[in-house]
Amino acid sequence: MRKIEIIMGLMLSSIVLFGQCPTNQDCVDYTIEINLDEVPSCISGDQFYSQGDLDNNSDCEDSNGDNCFRWVLYRPTGSDIVSVTADLGKGSNCNGEVNTIYSYNDGCIDHGSSGSQNVVTFEFGTSDTLTIWICDQSSAKVSLCNLCVNHSTLPVDLVYFRARNTFKNEVSFDWATAQEFNNDFFIIEKSDDLKKWEIICEINASSFPNQDNAYSYIHTQNESGDMYYRLSQIDLDGYVNTFYKRTVSCRIDTKADVKRAMRYGVWYDLVGRSINRHEKGLYLVRYKRRVYKIYR
Secondary structure, three states, X not given: OOOOOOOOOOOOOOOOOOOOOOOOOOOOOOEEEEEHHHOOOEEOOOOEEOOOOHHHOOOOEOOOOOEEEEEEEEOOXXXXXXXXXXXXXEOOOOOEOOOEEEEEOOOEEEOOOOOOOOEEEXXXXXXXXXXXXXXEOOOOOEEEEEEEEEEOOOOEEEEEEEEEXXXXXXXXXXXXXXXXXXXXXXXXXXXXXXOOOEEEEEEEOOOOOOOOEXXXXXXXXXXOEEEEEEEEEEEOOOOEEEOHHHOEEEEEOOHHHHHHHHHHOEEEOOOOOEOOOOOOOEEEEEEOOEEEEEEO
């Protein structure tokens, strides 16, 4: 099986690094937490502003001695949110200049003074938490205005991903894409607890990425019980995009499970009438609160 190498890099361009994020400060009374799964694409206005003036704050300072206010933004695990864009500044309309704007995800970024252009885009990086500070020496209130959430454009437009038990301790998978860009191959993973995942197959991408494509795969599953499956797409650059929201589940019945049901279960025809199981045909067999569809 091909070894998957995930190359992760953080590219910071046109950013001047100086100073240090006030990550060691409590900022207890000067923090607003925002769950981005509860935020629409954009929120206009100044819904996220400090309740008090900055000069009243003594437990949240940067290395320059300026008082700060903090926003902590959370994105759901596995979300396709890559960044947020917002206006930052003094006053309710965010048009007042502040000394320093900081952000922290995988590391500290000093964005410097807001100046007259106070619209900043903040990247999440590999972290699901993004912290933003506004620091200044004035007595004014500060605000985060016109917050917009930016989503990534996935290289694969997945139409569906399905799993089906064939009642022969096999699971049949099929999925389809509307278009593909820079796609190398797919992987399917399985888990019995949604925590530990095991790769069960790799499927090469289609040679015709600009058209609708359908894929299929049959997996022999030796363990019985409820299993979960998820699909991921790997770029030519080595990046992995997992379709978390398309995770599917499937009940696995081994050959031994089916044999026990055939021997000890109660047989019915397809309309629910009890029948003589020695007759040939397609039947429903109830055994230990499970119903099996069996042809004999």
